[in-house]
Amino acid sequence: VQDAGLIAATQGKLALAEQRLRAAASAGDARGLPGEYLTQIAGLASIEIRHRSNPAPALAMLDSALVSHPLAAIDPIDRPYPMLASAYALGGRPDDAQRMLSEMDRAVPEGARKGNAFRLQALGDVAAARGNYQEAIANERAMHAIFGCLNCGYFEIADAFAKLGQPDSARYYYEQSLTHASAFELYRTPIRLAATYQRLGEIYEKNGDRKKAIDSYLKLTDLWKNADPEL
DSSP states (O other): OHHHHHHHHHTTOHHHHHHHHHHHHHHHHHTTOHHHHHHHHHHHHHHHHHHSSOOHHHHHHHHHHHHHSOGGGSOGGGOOHHHHHHHHHHTTOHHHHHHHHHHHHHHSOHHHHHTOHHHHHHHHHHHHHTTOHHHHHHHHHHHHHHOSOSSTTHHHHHHHHHHTTOHHHHHHHHHHHHHSSOHHHHHTOTTTHHHHHHHHHHHHHHTTOHHHHHHHHHHHHHHTTTOOTTO
16 A cells, blocks of 8 residues: 555655555554554655645644654654654754654664664755755765665755755766666655656756757656646
8 A cells, every 4th residue: 555655646646645645554553553654644744745835734744643643652663763854854844853863862772773774864854954965965875875775865865966056966866866776666756756857857958958858858747647636
């Protein structure tokens, strides 16, 4: 159900994605896994924040989930601190995100934290939300080095370079995010694939490469050909 929801979101079918991810969250709840419930809600919040211009409803959903499923009632090892922190950072609340990660450092044993790639990604998201783009790049690179996913972190690195005014480096990492991934990995990245096509198209267009720009825009329109009307 989760993968089906992520694929729907990648295709711009946000209503269907929400339905499926909430079903996955409810399934976790039914199995007595509140950490899984929060993981799914954090993922849904991140998707909503990326695709809609108003993050407030998604953040309210996240706040509500933490009230109904308090972290203190969950085994520290099972608390999805990084996913929650990333969602808060993407929503423009980096202080709340950092609070999550600081609590993780206190509650979770060092051995479980040390190799946690999601924690490094969350640190990158917090740094980016605060405008510390070089720090964001460093954390994303560290995450990529220990994660098995071939293209993980490349989109965020590209975004950071774009914010730093380095479009050539941004283009390189956007391209790498498409090259170093299977089709399944691409379609499970709902907050990245459409944006990658759009931003590459804009970079190519600005550089005068109309052929590549059109190709990127066509990939975007094909990806979202059955998207929700609002998109």
